[in-house]
Amino acid sequence: MRARTVLPAALAAALLALTGCGSDSGADNETAGTQPSGSSSPEQPPATSDADADADSDGTTAPAVPQALRFTANTVDGKPFDAEALAGKPTVLWFWAPWCPKCKAQATATAKVATDYAGEANVVGVAGLDKNEAMKDFVADTGTDGFPQLSDEKGEIWKRFEVTEQSRYVILDKAGKTVYEGVLPGGKGLAEKVAGLTG
Structure with a gap:
């Protein structure tokens, strides 16, 4: 027992x-x-x-992710996008709307900067103030499909960066600090601003 x-x-x-x-x-x-x-x-x-x-694995360490780049979105093509991937390099956020003639005028210069500084700086379009189909048409018409184009129909990223109107650039340094916010007509001066951050 x-x-x-x-x-x-x-x-x-x-x-x-x-x-x-x-x-x-x-x-x-x-x-x-x-x-x-x-x-x-x-x-x-x-x-x-x-x-x-x-x-x-490639001999570098992952950079710290600044608060400004802690957001996710979808591209105009519906692919997921995580802004943390932008950390450690200067970043140009181009806020545009599909119906905006000033934005269309900036497209060529912005695409050229994206190509010329690939690997050194990030260029990301943030489309808003319209529907996704119109955004896709704008990207196709302007040939700006060589760099990420985010669909921000709800304006969440626009609010995050306090952008209140289209045709604006927000430029961040490699630490994620805003060093420029404003309009560059026709994209004039964008290349010089990016060169100053990468050189």
Whole structure:
């Protein structure tokens, strides 16, 4: 009789110990970067080294992502776009509308900057103030499909950068700080501004 009482008690104690370990490791995962003093988390170093391995595969480290580039969107073609991929390089955000003649006049100069500074700076169009079909037509008509064109029908990215009218450029340095915001008629001066950030 005594053996039957001891066995369930020992089994219950073993299960409680296992359950306690499982919840501790879960807590460590949820609060990455914090751990009790005097203890070490065996899970955190591998996660850091895996990220480093990905970042260092081409001999460079991944740049910090500034708050300005923490947004996602879809392109006019419906592909997902994550602005974190722009981190570490100067970035030109070109805010345009499909029906805007000034925007059409900027298209050639903007596309040229995107081509000339590929690999050194990012150029991204942010279309708004219309429907996606009109945005796609604008990209096809102006030949601006060589760099990402975001569909911002709801105006979320426009609001994020406090853009209130079309035909505007917001230029960020490689740290994500806005260094220029305004209109460049016909895109004149855009190349010089980007050259100043990449040279």
